[in-house]
Amino acid sequence: MSQHFASDNYAGVCPEAMQWFLAANQSGHEPAYGDDQWTQRACDAIRAAFQTECDVFYVFNGTAANSLALASLCQSYHSVICHEVAHIETDECGAPEFFSNGAKLLVAQGENGKLTPQAIESLITRRSDIHSPRPQVVSITQSTEVGTVYTIDEIRAITDLAHKNGMSVHMDGARFANAVATLNADPADITWRAGVDVLCFGGTKNGLPVGEAVVFFNRELAKDFAYRVKQSGQLASKMRFISAPWLGLMENDVWLRNARHANAMARRLHDALLDIPLVDIMFPCESNAVFVKLPQTAIDQLRAEDWRFYQFIGAGGCRFMCAWDTEPEMVDKLAAAIAKACAK
Ligand SMILES: *Cc1c(COP(=O)(O)O)cnc(C)c1O
Secondary structure, eight states: OOOOSSOGGGSOOOHHHHHHHHHHHTTOOOOSTTOSHHHHHHHHHHHHHHTSOOEEEEESSHHHHHHHHHHHHOOTTEEEEEETTOHHHHSSTTHHHHHTTSOEEEEEOOGGGOOOHHHHHHHHHHOOSTTSOEEEEEEEESSOTTSOOOOHHHHHHHHHHHHHTTOEEEEEETTHHHHHHHHTOOTTTTTGGGTOOEEEEEOGGGTOSSOEEEEESSGGGGTTHHHHHHHTTOOOTTTHHHHHHHHHHHGGGHHHHHHHHHHHHHHHHHHHHTTOTTOEEOSOOOSSEEEEEOOHHHHHHHHHTTOOOEEEETTTEEEEEOOTTOOHHHHHHHHHHHHHHHHO
């Protein structure tokens, strides 16, 4: 079986998710548009994992989840503060601005892909006149786009600042599972108990065929969200085929097992690359990604051997991403290929 390191989205569906997908198909006819038993059960499973009454919605992908969540947190004349490498800024084709009818993203810099209270505060206080859109939301990514993880204290410092300024907090959790696995924390402790208002809880990269959950801990903000989902073409008519596979992830904590495995594979790669002199590791390896700078000749060599990886962080930055099913043998092969390419 071939495996790649370009994206955790290259991986297929994990067996547990597939099993529930098939089970949902064997139950005969079911109410459509989310009024079915599977969707009910999947929402309950997510509520149980977070130990709170929250409002849960399912959409197709992360771009829709983030954009619609952000649109529900702000008006068109507001702004959203995020990190300069945030997915919502760099990889969603302007969807957050589009779905919010023009809310502006304000980007901040910060070490290791993380926002800091200082950086956020300087954007909040920079302007207070009506000529600049008023900051209304802070968006953080957990785990981050560069594979790092916010600690509970870091999250709390950001949410405290946001709430003090009357702002809401959105968490892009496309790889939320990986962060929970790394922190070994209670999911509630790094979300609503730490002040997060809405979480886009990623399932696809964790082993689902399709589908992300938008979880509103602040239920006021979920008012009319169902209409937004429908209007944007994100309401699946046969919803059970998006929701039922979530039961496969949530039951027996398969989502955490998948994430722990992906994280362990990244750690294995990271450790194997540590001693190669020409490999420059760019960020702490805290989830399922390893970012390195490699000599151009090594990059060319790896590409010629058909290794796939993304290069989107500046000059020379290569991203190797591990998935729920990445095999240790593949990691070892990749590490050996990188060592060889760097030795030339
Ligand atoms: C993958 C990803 C998403 C979702 O992307 P889609 O391709 O729209 O599913 C969102 N945020 C982050 C940080 C991601 O890595």
